[in-house]
Amino acid sequence: MELAILMLTVGSAVVEIKCGSIYRLEEAYTIFLNGEERGTTQKVVTSLFNLSPDRDYLLQLAGEDGSIRGEISFHTKTETAVLNVRDFGASGEGEQDDTVFIQAAIMACPPEGRVVIPPGKYRVTSLFLKSNSNLELEEGAVLIYDGRPGRLPILPGLLSGKEENSFALGSWEGEAADMYAALFTGCGAENVNLYGKGEILGGASMEDWWSEENRQSSPHRPRMLFLTHCKHIRVQGLHFSMCPSWCIHPCFCSDLGIYDVEIINPEDSPNTDGINPESCEDVEIAGCHFSLGDDCIAIKSGKGRRAQENPVPGSHIQIRQCFMENGHGGVTIGSEISSGVHHVTVRDCCFRNTDRGLRIKTRRGRGKSCVVDAILFENIYMEQVDTPFVLNCFYFCEPDGRSDYVQTKEALPADERTPNMGELVFRHIYCTDCHIAAAFFYGLPEKKIKSVFMEDVRIRYAKDARPGLPAMMCGVEKMCRKGLFFRNVERLCLKGIDIRGQESEAIDAADVDVIIREVQE
Structure with a gap:
């Protein structure tokens, strides 16, 4: 057995x-x-x-x-001060709005200090994080989001009148x-x-x-944790539920770790x-549990003219030891990947009862910077997943998504609007x-998937398999x-593939330039 420390704060570790x-x-x-017993895991x-x-x-495990x-040995970080939100006026009784009192503690926190939210129920609207600080929600502390329109601040989408010189703040589905x-x-x-x-x-x-x-509606629905242009952020241990929309949404961030959430x-x-x-880089997501109504984890990089003219790709993202269930995709x-996504590794995960397991979706119009490459999925177990692997270049869920331009299966000229699928390994x-x-x-x-390697x-x-649509695109029964099932692939390599119980042939491939296969049926 090998132990590794993933995260350290003044009062916690992963x-x-x-x-x-x-x-x-x-x-x-x-x-x-x-030498002191601290429970089991x-x-x-x-x-x-x-x-x-x-x-x-x-730390010893018996x-x-x-x-x-x-x-394994480790040393916790130093702290300069501890600020209890109760000392700033927060009641923790679930009746009054405790937002301003908790925000006061956050703003008063000196560098490397710790804001503590002790057990209790705290009704809040929106809290803003401060650099060089620790925010701890102790066991028994419950933040209740009072998200009624009219009580919440609005984050404008752009912070200046001229789009080419503007700063993007608010966001919805990539724009x-x-x-x-x-x-x-x-x-x-x-x-x-935040832990x-x-x-x-x-x-x-x-x-x-x-x-x-x-x-x-506009303004668009809030998230639970929204980060924009942030660095060196760690989130640990928290339990989120009943989210208005996406739960954790970092944009243009780097060095982000999310653990045991x-x-x-x-x-x-x-x-x-x-x-x-x-559009984040250097992201690590480990040990998290998801059970929800859409994608458990969705990696994105924007869409539209801003993303195509000033692309910021999502890159170097590590996902492991997560349990994902009851979503659209694991x-x-x-x-929304107009800026591209590359160097993503997903390993050592379990998926249960999701519509799709490992899913890539794009469409014509995302642009030439929409390059998906260096993607690795390995050592993954799936149970009751409708379609384990999906790559769909005809995704239709936008106002023009069912247009002839997006949906035609005839080759169109490859131009600045055409996305590019690179090397994928499973x-x-x-x-x-x-x-x-x-x-x-x-x-x-007109732009085939470059390489699919499955081993x-x-x-x-x-036994009671139910029929359904494998992907969200037109013209598929x-x-x-x-x-x-493969269409429009340059190189397809299948090694050690074991499929049992299918109703037709194990491999249905057309318009594939090179096929290397080793399949057991």
Whole structure:
């Protein structure tokens, strides 16, 4: 067993237990800190709380037989001051609006200080993060988002009159747009740790934020945590639920870590994505649990003229040891990716009961900077996933998405509007109880998918498999127990593919230039 420290603050740490397990350990381990028992864990990515600042610790994990299986030493960070929000006037009784009192504590916090929200219920609107600070929600602390329109600040989409010289602030689905401020908003913040065992309740329902009337209204729906142009941000341990729209949405951020976070929304809640990094680089997401109504994680990089003329790609994103269930997609790239996405690794994850597992979606019009390349998915288990692998270059969910230009399957001239799909690798992926298709890859005829490499992929179908559409595009009929479907690929390499129970051939490939195959049926 190997232990690694992923995150350290003045009062917490995140440890990754590397023993071959995915998300959950095969046995419970007892935690010892400096010889003192601190409970048990059965999670690969485990949070440690209630630590003292500026102190040496020896972490040891003991198995069920009492033997020490692994250990690691670490030193917590120093702090300059502790600010309790109760001392600033917050009641924590859930009745009064505690926003201004908590914000006062945040603004008064000296560099490297810690703002503590103790147990209680705190009704708030929008809080803004401050650089070089720690914000801790202790166990039993509940933030209740009072997100009624008229009480929330508005973040303008653009901060100047001339678009070419403007600063994008508010955002909606890849473009600058007015939006309500999140419960937590960070604008240009650096070196912030937001952590604890507390809860953040978005309070959304079908009667307000999720209603048909409010889904596309302007200003647009708020997030729970919105970060723009931020650096060196860490989020740990928090529980989010009932989010008005996307839960965690970082834009134009770098060096971002999100660990051991739980995001729970109803399965039928609209646009309640979990974590959507947009035009971000150096992102690590580990040990998180998602159960929601849309994509669990969606990697984006904007759309429209601003993104095409000044592209900021999403890059160097690591996702691992996460459990994703009940969403549209487990991990999605797109569809707003006009700036491109590259160097993404997703490994050691479990998907359950999602419509699609690993999903890439784009369309004509995203532009020549829309390059998706160096994508790796490996060591992933899926259960009850309708279609485990989807790449769709004809995504139709926009006002012009069903137009002939977007949807024609005839080759059009490749120009500055044409997206580009590069090299994609999928290996050591095991899927049970699939329904619609093992894989559905449909590239553009004028700009084919460059390379798809699949190795050691096992597919089994549900006995009661139900038919459905494999991708959101026009001209595709429902499928059921379909094998691997490929259209418009330059190079396709299939090694060690094991498919059992499909209704037709294991591989349905057309307009593929080169096929290397090793398939068991």
